[in-house]
Amino acid sequence: MKYKKIITLSIGIPILLGGCMNLDLGNHDKNGGKTEANSQAEYNQNLISVQDYTGQGYELDGGEETTKIAEAHREEIEKAVKTFFLDKYKTKVKVHHIVGALNAASVFVESEGEPHFHTYAVVPIDVKAEEVLTDKVWSQEGQVESAINSGIYAMVFDQELGKLDDYLAKTAKQEPVVGMRQEAVNNVMASGFHTIYYYITTFDDSLDKVYLKYLKNPNKSKEEWKREIKHSKTDPESFYVTIHLFMEKPNTEPDKSIFDQIVKDMENMEGLAPGQYSVFLHDNTINKKAGSNSQENTLERSDPTYIMKD
Structure with missing residues (x-):
């Protein structure tokens, strides 16, 4: 079975869901500096302290009308999405957040038990009829499969990730420094296995077999997965571990000395799970509409200079 792999190397998945990611503040139109200043002011209005952010204000393009319809049909949507994941992916999920999108509702979920992961599904909405099409729930190709694989990876390398x-x-x-709040992870993150400090994504055709084995036996134990995967050849370039940290205090620039020490520690640390590691240190803010921090002052060690562990 072949499916398109999804790699998400920044917080959240607003691009995949059609979210508010137009963060180009350098709008070079005829209004020049005035337009740029207005854009910057508008962007700044959406910034919130990461300690206060639980997912409030998160938006997707075209969601103005569908958000109200989705809220009115929340119970139907939750039931349909839970059934969808159980039927197609043999997985029980908890529904955390429903966000209106263009002619649809994007539903953020968390798996129950192991493998543990966060992902999403889409429920189409007929705006004109104000109806939710609960018999047509779908997921982006490869998104849930990749999330399941990242959860299995976390089971297999639990001690290393510990x-x-x-x-x-x-x-x-x-x-x-701090991580994100767990509520924010639950409500707007869908990258797979996700903690308040980092998330894991996978990219490997060989993992198709892992996903298919999971569908045949979703109750396979951690020990069984370890016997099948851990002692076989694991390509570290197939796994991405992305760390996001934020400054604890408001109005504080990312501290380069702290960042450099974390990078150095990661480079020298032994016994970590195989993969390509990225480190991001942000200021104290997050854009509540996008669920991410994309400011220029962020310090990062990432593509193409990942910290490799094998």
Whole structure:
């Protein structure tokens, strides 16, 4: 079975869902500096402290009308999406957030138990008739499959990821940095296995077999997955671990000394899960409409200079 792989190397998935990602503040039209200043002011109005962000204000293009319709039919949508995941992906999910999009509602879900992951489904909406088409629920090709694979990866390399968890939690205690709130992860993130500090995405044709094995036996234990995957050849270039940290205090620029130390620690750390690691250190803000921080002051170590672990 072949399907298109989805790699998400920044917070959230607004591009995949048609979200508000027009962050080009340098609008070079005839109004020049005035237009740019207005765009910057509008952008700044959407910034919120990461500690206060739970997903409020998240928007997708074309969602003005459909949001109201989706809210009026929330119970129907939740039931349809849960049935969709159980029938197609053999997975029970919790519905966290429903966001109106163009002629549809995007539904953010979290799997129950393991493999653990966050993803989304789409429920079409007939705006004119104000009806939700619960018999036509769909998901972007490869999106859920990749999310399931990332959850299985996290099961197989649980001890190695536990080392990363401990390091990031310790760093957050010792340094003035924080991760996202769990509520924000639940409500607007759909990248697969996701913690408050990082998420995992996968990109490997060989993982098609893993997904198919999961469909045949979704109750396979962690030990069984480890026997099948961990001791076989694992290509670290097939896995991406993306770390996002934020400054703890408002109106604080990303601290380069903290960032450099984290990068150095990651480079020298042994016993991590195989993969290509990226590190981002943002200021204290997040764009509530997009669920991400895309400001120019962000410090990053990423493509093409990933931190490789094998």
